Amino acid sequence: MSPLTGYLLLSALIFSVGLAGALTRRSAILVLIGIELMLNAANLNFIAFWRYGPNPQALTGIMFAIFSIGIAAAEAAVGLGIILAAYRHSKTTELDQMNSMKG
Amino acid sequence: MTVTFLILAALTLAGTVAAMAMRNLIHCVLALTLGFAGLAALYLLLGAQFVGFTQILVYVGAVAILAVFVIMMTQSAIPAMQSIFSSFWVAGSVVAAAVFAVLAWAICRSGFASQVLPPVEAAVHPIGDALMHGYVLPLEIMGLLLTAAMIGAVVLAMHEKRRTP
Missing domain, CATH: 1.20.120.1200 (NADH-ubiquinone/plastoquinone oxidoreductase chain 6, subunit NuoJ)
Known part of the structure; x- marks a missing residue:
């Protein structure tokens, strides 16, 4: 098994764990964390392909990963703000109990 | 490995x-x-x-x-005494397992060559160079996005003031 295959398999595992968490947990905060994990798995793919790709001097994978980390930070801030606002509205962060959109 | x-x-x-x-x-x-x-x-x-x-x-x-x-x-x-998993956790787990199966199948089928590469190091200097020359527009857009996200998060999380008539 080549090193690239190892990294890609690890990244696929992290992605699946994040997906499973985002789909199965009740807490909205953990759903957001699962999405963060999926973004991190994509970053690992970028870095691994940059390292084992044909032209590492171009730094394309590094740039993609840096911008992806920035986007993920913005997403986490806005997502947690939305969770706070929803908590103030419905007094819960459990997704099963957030079942009304009307104020 | x-x-x-x-x-x-x-x-x-x-x-x-x-x-x-x-x-x-x-x-x-x-x-x-x-x-x-x-x-x-x-x-x-x-x-x-x-x-x-x-x-x-x-x-x-x-x-x-x-x-x-x-x-x-x-x-x-x-959390409360109830389960930490939502009511449709079986379907979620099945979907996640299926996604992993498909990804692993595709990775194992593609057969990447296991060549030994010379160690590559991305020093900070070329990265800064690229960020300030080739990627300067995405960098500025990223700064704008982060500012907008920060303001948006503050506005979302701020207490709503009761309007006094």
């Missing part, structure tokens, strides 16, 4: 799985920090120092702390 990679991969996987499976949300975030730190170490192992340290700064330093703040502000650290 070095021993270092195997150890770091096991650490990262243990952290992420624990983050998704534990009951107390604070413990979940602590396990998540372990996973993020393991990922940063993997980036360092791959020779991407800048991304590795950015990962530590942004994820371990900012996102995890933000999540802990939100958990404490919403008092949801310890």
